[in-house]
Amino acid sequence: MTSNLMTFALIALVILVALPIVRSRMNFIDPQEARQLVEEGALLLDVRTPAEFNERHIPGALNIPLQELQARQGELPEQARPIVVYCRSGNRSSQARNYLRSQGFEQVHDLGPLTRWP
Structure with missing residues (x-):
C-alpha cells in the first residue's frame, strides 16, 4: 500500500511540474489580453x-468545430480581424491557430482551455 501511495505521489508531482511547461510551449495568450482583444472586436x-x-461556452463565441474549420472557413471574418480561439484543453485550439495562420490569418491568438477565460 505504501508503495502505491509513493508511486501516486510521484506521478502527481511530475504532472504538477510538467503541466505549466507544456502549456507554456503551446503559446497561449494571456487571458486578460484575450479578453481585451475580444472587447476591442x-x-x-x-x-x-x-x-x-451547448454544455458551456463563452458568451458571444462562434462555434466551428476543429474538424469543420476548413469547410467553414468562409464564415470567419476578413483576415485583418483578430481571432481568439479556445477549446477544452488547448490541443484543438493550437491546431486551429496553426491552420488559420497557414491560411493567411496573421492575428490568431490561442487562449487554450475555456477554463482560462477571466
Whole structure:
C-alpha cells in the first residue's frame, strides 16, 4: 500500500511540474489580453464540438468545430480581424491557430482551455 501511495505521489508531482511547461510551449495568450482583444472586436472562436459548446461556452463565441474549420472557413471574418480561439484543453485550439495562420490569418491568438477565460 505504501508503495502505491509513493508511486501516486510521484506521478502527481511530475504532472504538477510538467503541466505549466507544456502549456507554456503551446503559446497561449494571456487571458486578460484575450479578453481585451475580444472587447476591442476580435472574434472569439470555440473549436469544440456542438455538444461541448451547448454544455458551456463563452458568451458571444462562434462555434466551428476543429474538424469543420476548413469547410467553414468562409464564415470567419476578413483576415485583418483578430481571432481568439479556445477549446477544452488547448490541443484543438493550437491546431486551429496553426491552420488559420497557414491560411493567411496573421492575428490568431490561442487562449487554450475555456477554463482560462477571466
